[in-house]
Every structure is written in structure tokens, then in C-alpha cells.
Amino acid sequence: MIKVEAIIRSQKIDAVKEALDAIEAGSMTVSEVRGRGQQKGITQQWRGAEYVVDFIPKSKLEIVVPDEKAEKIVDIICNVANTGNIGDGKIFLIPVKDAIRVRTKERGDRIL
Ligand SMILES: Nc1ncnc2c1ncn2[C@@H]1O[C@H](COP(=O)(O)OP(=O)(O)OP(=O)(O)O)[C@@H](O)[C@H]1O
Ligand SMILES: [Mg+2]
Structure with a gap:
């Protein structure tokens, strides 16, 4: 099993969710997070002054899937969450x- 952990723009979450439903990868965890990438935040202007916003809000998507499904999910996320811009x-x-289902104690990728 593989956990696909994707940190993407929050406004892309709904479209990604719908695309994943279509390939039966509907179980997932979503959280609102803050982070920075290689640009280390962004510099903004306000009333003539420059200030740096270190951590930018993003959404984190976690999806645990059988190994053979992971690349398909990576593909979908890359296509659907892409705007072509940094970030x-x-x-x-x-x-x-x-993976263990709490209710029944069943294990393995058949419970995903
Ligand atoms: N190495 C990393 N470790 C943990 N989280 C990361 C890492 N790189 C990026 N992230 C998370 O992903 C979010 C989005 O990163 P981002 O898309 O800006 O990556 P990037 O490497 O700067 O690429 P780009 O140049 O396209 O902006 C960050 O805000 C952060 O939450
Ligand atoms: Mg970046």
C-alpha cells in the first residue's frame, strides 16, 4: 500500500475529489495546512511597505491505495490541480x- 500525500491549492480540492471518485479512489483525508516551498513564501506590498508571508494556506489530501493505483492517482492530481503557476x-x-478497519479488525489493502 502507498499513501499519496498531495499538498495542493484549496480551490482544486473539489475537482480532484470528483476525478478520483471516477476511478474508485474515493476514500481520503483532507486537511487545511500552511506551508512553504522553494520560494519560501511570498512578498506582498501593502501601503507602500513590503512584507513577507512565510506560510501560505494549502489543502493536504491523503489517500492510501493499493500499490498499483498510486501512479494513476499521481497523474490525475497533476492534471487536475495544475494551473501552470508556482505554488x-x-x-x-x-x-x-x-491498514486496519477498526470495526472488524480486517487488515490489508482489501479494506481500502
Ligand atoms: N520539501 C517539502 N516538504 C514538505 N512540504 C513541502 C515541501 N515542498 C513543498 N511542500 C509543501 O507544498 C506546498 C506547495 O509547494 P510549492 O507548490 O510551492 O512547491 P515548490 O517546490 O515551491 O514548487 P513551485 O516552484 O511550483 O512553487 C508548500 O506550501 C508546502 O506546504
Ligand atoms: Mg513554490
Whole structure:
């Protein structure tokens, strides 16, 4: 199993969710996060003064899937969440040791 952890623009979450539903990868966790990438935040102007916004709000999407589905999900997120501008986000692929359904104690990728 692989956890696909994607940090993307919040306004792209709904479109990504719908695209993932279409390939039966509908279970996911979404959180509102703040972060910075290689530009280390953004510099803004306000009343003639410059100030730096260090951490920019983003949404984090976590989806645990069987190994063979991960690349398809990466593809979908890259296509749907892309605006072509800096700050479109990043995806991390993380190996998952096991998954357990609390209600039944079933394990493995069949519970995803
Ligand atoms: N190396 C990293 N570790 C953890 N989180 C990261 C890392 N890089 C980016 N992020 C997270 O992803 C968000 C979006 O990053 P962002 O898209 O700005 O990446 P980037 O590398 O700066 O690419 P770009 O040049 O397209 O902006 C960041 O705000 C941060 O939350
Ligand atoms: Mg950036």
C-alpha cells in the first residue's frame, strides 16, 4: 500500500475529489495546512511597505491505495490541480505497512 500525500491549492480540492471518485479512489483525508516551498513564501506590498508571508494556506489530501493505483492517482492530481503557476503543490508517495478497519479488525489493502 502507498499513501499519496498531495499538498495542493484549496480551490482544486473539489475537482480532484470528483476525478478520483471516477476511478474508485474515493476514500481520503483532507486537511487545511500552511506551508512553504522553494520560494519560501511570498512578498506582498501593502501601503507602500513590503512584507513577507512565510506560510501560505494549502489543502493536504491523503489517500492510501493499493500499490498499483498510486501512479494513476499521481497523474490525475497533476492534471487536475495544475494551473501552470508556482505554488501548484507537491505530491509525496509514502509506503504504508498495514491498514486496519477498526470495526472488524480486517487488515490489508482489501479494506481500502
Ligand atoms: N520539501 C517539502 N516538504 C514538505 N512540504 C513541502 C515541501 N515542498 C513543498 N511542500 C509543501 O507544498 C506546498 C506547495 O509547494 P510549492 O507548490 O510551492 O512547491 P515548490 O517546490 O515551491 O514548487 P513551485 O516552484 O511550483 O512553487 C508548500 O506550501 C508546502 O506546504
Ligand atoms: Mg513554490
